Amino acid sequence: MSTPVHRIAIIGAGPGGLTCARILQQHGIPVTVHDLDASRTARDQGGTLDLHLDTGQHALRLAGLWDAFTALSRPEGEQLRLVSRDSRIMFDAEPPRDGRGNPEIDRGQLRNLLLDSLIPGTVRWGHRLTHAEPLGAGTHRLHFADGSTADADLVVGADGAWSRVRRLLSDATPAYTGVTFVETGFDRADHRHPELASLTGNGTMLALDDNRGFVAQRNSGGHIRAYVGMRTHEDWHQRRGLDLNDAVAVREALLQEFSSWSGHLLGFIAATDTGYTNRPLYALPVPHTWPHTPGVTLLGDAAHLMSPFSGMGANLAMRDGADLATALIEHPTIDDAITAYEDTLLPRSSEAAEGAAEGIDSAFAPDSANQTLAHMTQNH
Template sequence: MHTPVTIIGAGLGGLTLARVLHVHDVSVTVYEAEPSPSARAQGGLLDIHDYNGQLALEAAGLTDEFRAIVLEGRQALRVVDEDGTVLLDQADDGTGGRPEVQRGDLRQVLLDSLPADTVRWGHKVGRTRGLGDGRHEVSFADGSTVVTRLLVGADGAWSRVRPLLSSATPEYTGKSVVETYLYDAGSRHPGAAKTVGGGMLIAPSPGKEIFAHREKDDTLHAYVGLSRPRDWFAAVDFTDAAEATARIAREFDGWAPELTALITDSDVAPVLRSLYALPAGHRWERLPGVTLLGDAAHLSAPNGEGANLAMLDGAELGTAIAAHPEDIERALGEYERAMFPRSAESATDDMIGLDSADNTAQGLIDLVTENGL
């Protein structure tokens, strides 16, 4: 099969690119390894920023659809100390530039905006190779292949397209998070629900933190961050939910029980998410017919910008292709020249790291105050 534009990966970045190309009547096909849109949960809340993510959705013509899925009140921010003392309590007054949406809802908005046959599900990439003259072949696990004049790797941290351009691979950041969920929080977990409040809660400490969101359907979704080597987590048996929960909770001995309840009262087994990053400032030499976006291009430690940057990458790449349909290399060059410095700046403009002595409630408050968040 020969296609003009082939996108690998149906995440937010790849789908934004597909939507912008569709708006400009550019034929595009997206190949996704997952067997269906509902194959797995799509993560928690995303704050979509007015200076990148919202601009991408505007370029995609989906601002109204985006506004329809915003969860009101979720921009509220509460910072607490280890003993549960609330040191900052910002209400959501509706004027902030980072409204919150469920990742899955946003992905569905993008999927619904595309013709039904745009995304080909169940296509796991086995290999990619250059054929010369800007053409590339993608081989899938089911034995099928596709040859394309423009290949875009939007396939995340462990991209199968990236090796065409770069030998860089993600490295462990020294930090991991453990995810937990508390359902029907107001009635079943009132202490934790009261502590989290209506939006986001952060309880930081050097080397560890608890971060929680109130999602839709009265769900509390917590991310328990620990700065530990991979061997430390490997010694925790996450197949035994009770043992894993108890082991992670021990790292927070002495913390307020309404905070540790976000660990111990989880309604699901704790899920380990190790954090990886590409080298800061990752870039490559221009190679005809192929490029990357999102985490495939510039994976960094979580700082609230990943999804936003992926969507902006997709929107800007799509706009450039539409502007130069007869000169794809010019479009790719323009896109990469803007994307490289933007992603490098974002990677260095990180929140206070877990290992930092400033990773305290007061340190976070100072950061919020200084940056007007």
């Protein structure tokens, strides 16, 4: 990046945006990250991630954070278990013992690791982007909800599923996948919920059948985060006249939905310590592409939102961030860097999104138990 110093603005302090910022700063390139949250602790960051060798792990090594990551990661969390609807263990894959696996880390821990690696003041909290105004020659004026503005020579949309930056490039909007998760959680699970802890194991447990299922994940600190999944209408609760703030009513509705399932699994509904959070799953069209536009690009969910059944969302976001930073370091102009980055990004993300769409369709199908067992047996 030759003089003059370019103004790079990353919108969104998620794993992808922070990875990009970290690598740029390692090479002396100034960058500012704008995030709508009031602070790094403003909201829960979600569950656990398994970082893959050629995406998330690659990005952390490039960012010089591999040793710090390994100190926090949980290799044992890679255990994958499939359970039948009557709670029999059908498949149980232990983590690889050769150090070549995909170790787990809580999303919050990963975000803090990246945030702590940045120059203080890099992230401007409480900056919710309302719109980006093109000024010509690839520059944009960013308008924030607090009335402030900032001009940028490169705007990086790392602002997630409902990205405002994406509007500069594409008319695409996320569509409902047909599947909704209801999140529950269990604190000090080994002591307070030993049966659920035993069923979950050390990593991730899946119980899928007849368009429904449970996904339970070990998090750090003895916490288990679970998702009660259903192929259903996006407004399923409204059709039932259900108030999502009425925990008792939600519990009864879910128990009725899974009435033929094992009572051991129903504990993931009935025994929650954290209540119920409705999470309909959305995805962008496949493939999602856009015309090259000077001064703006996308990464992560803003570019390729897909179902969590790819296992690749955060991994791809981090690889996106690393690849964009590398392109900016290696190419003489921002425009050249964007072109090189998008030439790699778009085909890679399209392939992953196709796999994610197939994954959620097979996981929430009439014969999903057998389909999932066949897939796990083939790949482990």
